Amino acid sequence: MHSHRIKNLFSAIARHYDLLNALLSLKRDSAWRHETVKASSVELGSKVLDVCTGTGELALAYADKIGTEGFVIASDFCFEMLVIGDEKVERKERGTDTSFLAADTLILPFLDDTFDVVSVGFGIRNVSDLETGIREMARVAAPGGRVVILEFTQPVNPLFRSLYYFYFTKILPFVGNFISRSKDDAYGYLPRSVMKFPNCDALKAVMEQCGLTDVQFHRKTFGIVSIHVGKKLDKASSESGYTGLWKQ
Numbered sequence: 371m372h373s374h375r376i377k378n379l380f381s382a383i384a385r386h387y388d389l390l391n392a393l394l395s396l397k398r399d400s401a402w403r404h405e406t407v408k409a410s411s412v413e414l415g416s417k418v419l420d421v422c423t424g425t426g427e428l429a430l431a432y433a434d435k436i437g438t439e440g441f442v443i444a445s446d447f448c449f450e451m452l453v454i455g456d457e458k459v460e461r462k463e464r465g466t467d468t469s470f471l472a473a474d475t476l477i478l479p480f481l482d483d484t485f486d487v488v489s490v491g492f493g494i495r496n497v498s499d500l501e502t503g504i505r506e507m508a509r510v511a512a513p514g515g516r517v518v519i520l521e522f523t524q525p526v527n528p529l530f531r532s533l534y535y536f537y538f539t540k541i542l543p544f545v546g547n548f549i550s551r552s553k554d555d556a557y558g559y560l561p562r563s564v565m566k567f568p569n570c571d572a573l574k575a576v577m578e579q580c581g582l583t584d585v586q587f588h589r590k591t592f593g594i595v596s597i598h599v600g601k602k603l604d605k606a607s608s609e610s611g612y613t614g615l616w617k618q
């Protein structure tokens with residue numbers, strides 16, 4: 371789907387987004403995000419970028435782990451989603467520097483080799499050019515840093531898959547569109563986009579094409595979602611260290 375349609379679709383459902391995530395995933399979404407943070411090997415003091423952050427749930431899960439020495443930047447191109455994330459930071463002071471920023475994942479406004487972890491939760495599927503999005507994530511990751519992707523995938527077990535698809539393609543769109551009052555069929559778009567998205571092995575291959583190494587993936591909840599983690603190669607030229615954040 372074209373970027374401006376994606377932006378409109380998410381701006382229309384922003385206020386109901388967190389509630390529907392919890393309801394439609396039977397609250398598994400929060401556990402998936404915590405498992406993603408764990409898989410990223412993030413540490414106290416890490417510099418984290420969470421792209422396509424939406425209402426910031428994954429960004430805030432990172433913020434809870436990195437203490438006052440590190441920071442989290444949470445970026446998205448949908449202003450209405452970012453506002454909700456920012457309100458959460460205002461409500462709960464974490465001590466970690468957490469900033470929300472309007473930015474397109476296809477042209478990130480950061481210098482090369484900046485972040486220890488560059489992460490995305492349920493967002494890369496919506497980016498209009500998958501490979502360019504992952505390349506941008508890899509570009510801004512520091513050498514030795516991690517690119518982490520949490521995404522819906524297709525369950526492997528055929529019996530479970532047919533039961534799940536009934537829920538995913540019939541019940542979820544009905545409930546989601548009804549509660550969010552989506553006029554764009556946002557919750558019908560969800561299963562359609564997941565079915566078109568590369569499977570775990572194919573996504574691993576795209577990450578490798580984008581220059582990432584040691585790409586591992588972990589299926590969660592019968593393969594409904596998966597977490598992919600790739601490493602950016604170390605390079606000698608980066609040994610001068612961290613010099614700044616922003617691309618001119």
Ligand SMILES: C[S@@+](CC[C@H](N)C(=O)[O-])C[C@H]1O[C@@H](n2cnc3c(N)ncnc32)[C@H](O)[C@@H]1O
Binds near residue numbers: 423426446475491496
């Ligand atoms: C399904 S939401 C995911 C939100 C959040 N990461 C989570 O874990 O729930 C997808 C988000 O990706 C954002 N998005 C899609 N394409 C984008 C792009 N090219 N640049 C920035 N944000 C984008 C949308 O605005 C939306 O907020």
